[in-house]
Amino acid sequence: MNIPSNLKYTKTDEWFDPATGATGLSDYAQGQLSDIVFVEIVVAVGESLAPGKAIASVESVKAAAETYASVSGKVVAVNEDLSGNPEVLNTDPYGQGWMVKVDAADASGLMDAAAYAKYCEERAH
Amino acid sequence: MTEPTIYELSSPGRTGVTFPDPDVPLAKLPKNLLRKDLPLPELAEVDVVRHYVNLSKYNYSVDGGFYPLGSCTMKYNPKINEDTARLPGFAFTHPLQPVETVQGNLILMYTLQEWLKEISGFSALTLQPAAGAHGELTGVLIMRAYHKDRGDNKRVKMLIPDSAHGTNPASSAMSNLQVVVVPSDARGNVDLAALKAACDDTTFGLMLTNPNTLGLFDENLEQVIKIVHDCGGLVYGDGANLNALLGIMRPGDVGIDVMHYNLHKTFSTPHGGGGPGSGPVGVTEKLADFLPGPLVGIVEESTDDEPPLFGFVTPKKTIGRVKAFHGHFGMLVRAYTYIAMHGPNGLRQISEYAVLNANYIKARLKGVYTVPFDRICMHEFVTEGQWADAPGIRALDVAKRLMDYNFHPPTNYFPLIVHEALMIEPTETENKGTLDDFVEALLKIAVEAKTTPDLLHEAPHKTPFGRMDEVKAARDLVLCCWLPEDYEK
């Protein structure tokens, strides 16, 4: 399982990149969902986010999940290409699978890669 | 060999069922409002009949074999029901005819209302909802109307056990309620402590399936109901598992306030490849005024010379109608026929033998299949389709391999609280021989899982079709075989 060390993570399997403000679904999440067939981003540029607010709705062949904001801040960009290529969330969750970019500075409440890896391991039971 | 689609079989110029020329003078058609072409297929009757007969050969059905689908109650569909529903006196009556001309229908509906009330212990009942989920929505709206009528507007939380069917939270959400999930305890009952903690004056109610989707009768049933009532909430009974309770216990007697019935489960109306169902809703006296209208009632009492006149009555504080017309009348005729033929003793036997059959299979699988809750079950039970010493084998593989033994798989991956769940509900209409064959197949598969796992991974092998590419189906959406650009006039 891929857990890049430069990113931060949430208990609900979102990743956040403090350098770019981008956020999306982790590799663990896309693996759990398996083949993703639909994604809808439900926030728009300019909207304010707080942790726990839904930012996207994701459907795979067998499951559905919501993606939540991990930090507070304003949405500065939305990945328009995702709706036409939902598979990208499976193949490149940390790269082309970015969902929104937020102008946030404070990622303090989030887990680092090591903590998230431990969290994922514990859940497997 | 696959069967072509109806459009692929179509051939220009072929006609099927045709009609006479008009016997009246022709009126002027409004040219600017007409469509230019009608791209429907062109086949002769024999082509159509063969097509559908060929398609039918690809279907497994109750008439063809055993369907141990948990929660679906795939019992035998009596053929007499099909005949009674088709009697011209029923089939060719219009829903809006004057009541004097449809007393037969109204008597049947009124009697069925009375019988269903008696069977589950309710004071009032509607036959209008079209299906179980529709009945759930109806029930939730009734509960909402009750709270509102009493000025109790704080109640916004619906408590739902973690083992519940997806329609329960969905129906709650359709009424703008917040769903609060209540966990199950180690014996498969609703966790009393968690329930107590969740109950306060914002509790709208509890949606309870009993027996639950694990096939277990809640050992603390009366306490569960009391806890919810004590905080002012109502208890909704999901009647999907009523096949375990006929003549055994009446949900109304233990305090369930509102419950939907599934006529297509408990009362033998056929599943039809996905529908139609029918979801009557029964309520206790305090909720009776809120039922959807119209209901069937006596509108003129009998006299010495005349029988009573049946008609439609609207409850005083009705939530309104939940669909057009009166409900799935054709299914009501079937359910009436079924109940009439069983009587009180027959109904009790249904549940006794449904529960006997489920426990029998469970007992015979002991030691080979893990059943997470080691208790007497009701009409169904849940087992795991996985073994520590068969790595990589999942419930899905067991299910697909069962098809090679000529059985429809049990329900899988539900309820969500059991890993690799296989929910088995044999129903009472299966004989011991069938159950033994099913057990033998499952035991063989358990061995295959360890010795020849690929047989399961690649199953089914003996069916007309193999496993489907569901990813392709969802990603390359093809939902229609008629495309305007392909169609030649």
Add this chain to the structure above:
Amino acid sequence: MTYIPHSPKEREAMLAAIGVKSLEDLFKDIPARHRFPKLDLPPALTEMEAAAELGELSLGNENVRTDLVSFLGAGAYNHYIPAALDHILRRGEFYTAYTPYQPEISQGTLQAIFEYQSLICALTGMEVSNASHYDGATAVAEAANMAYAQFRGKRNKVVISPTVHPQYRATMRTYVQGMSLELAGDDPKADLDAGPEALEVLIDENTALVIVQYPDFFGRVYDFTKLIDLAHARGALVCVAANPTALALFKTPGEMGADIVVGEGQPLGIPLSFGGPYLGFFTTRKQYIHKMAGRLVGETVDNRGQRAFVLTLTAREQHIKRERAISNICSNQGLLALAAALYLSLLGQTGLHQVAELCFHKAHYAAEKISRVKGYSTCFEAPFFHEFSVCCPMPVVEINDHLLEHGILGGYDLGQDYPSLKDHMLIAVTEMNTKEEIDALVDVLAEVEHD
């Protein structure tokens, strides 16, 4: 009589295997004081007796094939059902099959539904159809649900024409109780002569959906293109509830630009059956598909390379999305969707067109003759299909009593639902009505007036 096959010996063997002594031992978890209630129900009948009882009940009705000549429509229509249809429907492989969750052994059902979806798209002029809703009324309610979801709750107004079927509007009012939607336009006292433009003033930037009926409840046919364009300009979606027989003749709502087309599929080979089970067809455009509720069958291939069909986009549905599902719907009207597919296949292009023309010409003949009877006139000017409204010289209920004495089931009393339409009757004519029957109707109407 029951369908339980166990012999006493088998029962004993099974109890022993379980480890209990009697059937009663299986029910120890039931609270003792509520266990084994005595049900006050009539004693069991054998099949022969049940057949007799049901037969007698059915004869307590007058039906529209053998007892009455019907001119009653108002949302349910007396059409001819081809003989071959029921023969297929009675095949146990179809009607005793379950929902096709295991596609390997359900290709019959799956392909039949896929074809149904295709046929309904062809009829409505729309891009995608689901596997059906319960009926026309609930399909309309689901359209409102869908529009609300499409706008993610940012628009919460639904505009509905008062000329939509009263029972459909009533159903909407019930559904809306639990939702964050407000209804506008649902006013039976509105000006019913005004035409679709009357709704324009109600459509604003808070409108999620506009709902109209085609033909409307009074039988009138309007082209909604202009209304749809206006709604779109204001950002709203439009749902047209259409009669499927009419669609064989008239411009499709798809062509007019509708976003959602639903309707009651009962006219497509489904018997009147005192109101149900019927069939709610539901279609939309590809772009809205993820907000559409209901089952959906898609094409794919199996692992042997064969073309096959499977339930798809299932993650939309309640068993996966649970409280986040757009709708709680689980079942569809499976067997009735099959009936509709059979009807459309058996009649085909030619047959269905013939039925629609017969309805049109016979209805216009009837309207013309009735309007020439003293005291009666047709109420509205707009073009109509197979239903029209008649202004009568006396209460409709009196006229209908008189008609019944002559074995005729008269039309619907519009005054029940519309205060301005007292003494107005809605008359439906289908291919089942002969010229002689129509002439007889006219004669009796004249006779009633005379008295």
